[in-house]
Amino acid sequence: MTPFNRNFGQGRSREGITPDMNWRELTKAGNIYEPGNANTYETGDWRTIRPMWNEERCIHCLICWRYCPDASIFSTDGKFDGFDYKHCKGCGICANVCPTHAIDMISEDEIDEQKEARENEE
Amino acid sequence: MATLKELAQVNERFVGGHRLCAGCGHGISVRMVLNALDNDEHVVVGCATGCLEVASTIYPYTAWNCSFIHNAFENAGATISGVEAAYKSLKKQGKIKEDIKFVAFGGDGGTYDIGLQSLSGAMERGHNMVYVCLDNGAYMNTGIQRSSATPLGADTTTSPAGTVVPGKQQPRKDLAAVMAAHNIPYVAQTAISSWQDVHKKAKKAFEVDGPAFINILSPCPRGWRYNTPDIVELVKIAVETRFWPLFEVENGKWKLNKKPKKYVPIEEFLKPQGRFRHLFAPGNEHIIKRIQEEVDQRWLALLERCGEKPELPPR
Structure with missing residues (x-):
């Protein structure tokens, strides 16, 4: 997985704020001019268990989307469209509210071990 | 009532990365409440200091995909009412054309205790705003200190359960009733166990002309010490045991939204939570009994207010 982004507020349109800036260079009164730029700060590495989607069982009810505290479930045209692993913190609520058990929570360590084993084989 | 498929198309106003x-x-x-607004509606959000505020606006980031105004712990109500008054004036002068909604979020510390005076003032002055209280029953942000929303018997760092004191000794404040006593157009109590209920009440609160107040039960995995993925079941049990009744008060008229058919003892709600674990130790049965009496009494009073027959379902 690519390293997670800690970009000090560098959003889509503005220059970032870096720790070495002095007070004159910071925004006036600590204002933040770009709404929703927390989206560029990635919390995915908090996760110890990862939600995995089971396509056959999913009925696209979007209850998982409704109960995700991190807005980390994508939907397009009213259909489930994958997890946002860059922000998902792995709380496991989606797997618990899913009426058809279409989401499995899998340990990140296990995934890493499997990946390592595969790489060693090659 | 909109379906989830339609709601998922609405702009996300509280984004990931908080x-x-x-x-x-x-x-x-927060996602449920703000999702009740349409895509073309503008909203200004203010937050009382608390977990939500410090976690969503860490400089130089903001998780709010809408206008946000920072303020202190005790004045979320005053700040948003001030912004609303300025907006009204500018609109009258023709400097602003759009319709803008105003909403303040506060935790139970910033609403039940510290921010009560500014909230009461804002409600009394009749500003066109919504105040949403996210009740997790303690000052979770600073390390789980008791607040006046903490339930009887709960273990917090300032009401620790030990050999002498068995957790918090006072029952919780009934804030929704306090707000209803302000005679404002809309007061509601809701819980995330039913997203339809939250959506309906948030929509009503935004549409109403004048102040509205919503109280939401918002569990804290750290402070309540339950199994994190079980949040929805836990809230459901809180409603079933009648610890957290769902009701609304529209223009002084009380209405019960959910009447649990069966009698579910309060132990069902207490058991999954670590903050009540000490109550199940021998010698502490009397506190559970007191909690049950408290819940029953409040339920009967609520039924009476709602114009229903005040009786409990058979045990």
Whole structure:
């Protein structure tokens, strides 16, 4: 997985704020001019268990989307469209509210071990 | 009533990348409330200091995909009412054309205790705003200190359960009733166990002309010490045991939204939570009994207010 982004507020349109800036260079009164730029700060590495989607069982009810505290479930045209692993913190609520058990929570360590084993084989 | 398929097309106003704990009830509640607004509606959000505020606006980031105004712990109501008054004036002068909604979020510390005076003032002055209280029953942000929303018997760092004191000794404040006594157009109590209920009440609160208040039960995995993924079941049990009744008060008229058919003892709600674990130790049965009496009494009073027959379902 690519390293997670800690970009000090560098959003889509503005220059970032870096720790070495002095007070004159910071925004006036600590204002933040770009709404929703927390989206560029990635919390995915908090996760110890990862939600995995089971396509056959999913009925696209979007209850998982409704109960995700991190807005980390994508939907397009009213259909489930994958997890946002860059922000998902792995709380496991989606797997618990899913009426058809279409989401499995899998340990990140296990995934890493499997990946390592595969790489060693090659 | 909109379906989830339609609601999922609405702009996300509280985006990922905020630093709330994994599985925090606040994230769910805030997304549900703001999702009741349409795409073309403008909203200004203010937050009382608390977990939500410090986790969503860490400089130089903001998780709010809308206008946000920072203020202190005790004045979320005053700040948003001031912004609303300025907007009204500018609109009258023709400097602003759009319609803008105003909403303040506060935790139970910033609403039940510290922010009560500014909230009361804002409600009394009749500003066109919505105040949403996210009740997790303690000052979770500073390390789980008791607040006046903490339930009787709960173990917190300032009401620790030990050999002499068995957790918090006072029952909780009934804030929704206090707000209803302000005679404002809309007061509601809701919980995330039913997203339809939250959506309906948030929509009503935004549409009403004048102040509205919503109280949402928002579990805290760290402070309540339950199994994090079980949040929805836990809230459901809170409603079933009648610890957290769902009701609304429209223009002084009380209405019960959910009447649990069966009698579910309060133990069902207490058991999954670590903050009540000490109550199940021998010698502490009398506190559970007191909690049950408290819940029953409040339920009967609520039924009476709602114009229903005040009786409990058979045990």
